[in-house]
Every structure is written in C-alpha cells, then in structure tokens.
Amino acid sequence: MNCGTPTLPAKQGKRGVTPPVRETNVDHVIPKAKGGPGSPENGQVLCRGCNLRKGAK
Numbered sequence: 001m002n003c004g005t006p007t008l009p010a011k012q013g014k015r016g017v018t019p020p021v022r023e024t025n026v027d028h029v030i031p032k033a034k035g036g037p038g039s040p041e042n043g044q045v046l047c048r049g050c051n052l053r054k055g056a057k
Helices: 048-054
Strands: 024-028 043-047
Touching: 024 048, 043 048
Parallel strands: none
Antiparallel strands: 024 043
16 A cells, blocks of 8 residues: 655654654554564554555455
C-alpha cells in the first residue's frame, strides 16, 4: 500500500501540532487489533497519509 511518496523523518510530536502527511510512520501489515504480531516481519514503512487511510483494515 506504499504510495511512493518520499517521506520526511519523524519528529517528536508536539501538543496541538498536526504532523505533515509525508512524515514517516511504521505500520503493522496485519493490524495488532486483528491479531497481528508486533514483530519486524509484520512491519512496513508508510507515509502518515497512507497509514491514516489504511487504519485497521
């Protein structure tokens, strides 16, 4: 589900500041909410926008 958008390095979040949609996020391929493991094999790097659109699908 990678959109190919060049991502920006993630930064420490600040209250009241929405991070850019191009910020790097680590995503679970199989969501933990659906029984996916927290292992590196179940991880992928997405831009924040793709991770938000994917949700727990």
